[in-house]
Amino acid sequence: MERPDAPADEPVTTLFTWKVVPGREHEFEDWLRGINAAAARFPGHQGVTWLRPSGEGRHYHAVLRFSSADQLTDWLRSDERAAWTRRVEGIAAEAADRAHTTGLETWFSLPHTAVRPPPRWKMSLVSFCAVYPCVLLFNVLFAAELAPWPVALRALVLPMVMAPLLTYAIMPLLSQLLRRWLYPNLG
Numbered sequence: 265m266e267r268p269d270a271p272a273d274e275p276v277t278t279l280f281t282w283k284v285v286p287g288r289e290h291e292f293e294d295w296l297r298g299i300n301a302a303a304a305r306f307p308g309h310q311g312v313t314w315l316r317p318s319g320e321g322r323h324y325h326a327v328l329r330f331s332s333a334d335q336l337t338d339w340l341r342s343d344e345r346a347a348w349t350r351r352v353e354g355i356a357a358e359a360a361d362r363a364h365t366t367g368l369e370t371w372f373s374l375p376h377t378a379v380r381p382p383p384r385w386k387m388s389l390v391s392f393c394a395v396y397p398c399v400l401l402f403n404v405l406f407a408a409e410l411a412p413w414p415v416a417l418r419a420l421v422l423p424m425v426m427a428p429l430l431t432y433a434i435m436p437l438l439s440q441l442l443r444r445w446l447y448p449n450l451g
Contacts, residue, residue, distance in 0.1 A: 275330065
């Protein structure tokens with residue numbers, strides 16, 4: 265596998281999908297515990313989240329996070345991971361395609377569309393255009409009321425409001441509104 269298309273020094277998240285042979289789910293779960301422990305000892309590992317199938321599904325999904333693309337690549341190419349992958353043969357098969365995201369790219373994904381993220385300068389500019397008006401509005405509306413609060417609490421309120429607002433409302437809307445500029449090859 266080639267190195268994920270991401271700067272070497274930024275955190276990276278990768279999605280793996282495994283299709284488990286019917287009746288071998290318990291063996292696969294044992295394997296999960298082992299490979300999770302092995303990955304956790306690897307430099308740069310920041311955690312893994314497993315999404316188990318519901319109902320009669322046989323697809324398990326792993327969201328794996330590493331400190332950098334280089335460290336992820338080192339894990340993926342390691343002899344230890346290769347040994348763990350051989351152990352699961354006959355129990356489950358990994359899907360060929362893996363999805364990778366870094367940093368702001370998750371804000372710039374389009375629903376039901378697989379595209380390369382826009383250039384970083386475009387992502388930074390759109391992020392600034394989203395954040396600045398929100399911070400300005402927040403300060404106009406709430407700065408006076410929050411002034412008597414301790415600085416640690418005042419500093420906590422803005423990110424608690426901004427993170428969900430940006431993630432669920434503003435950035436998806438801006439990604440759609442600026443779609444032609446962000447993704448000129450989509451037409």
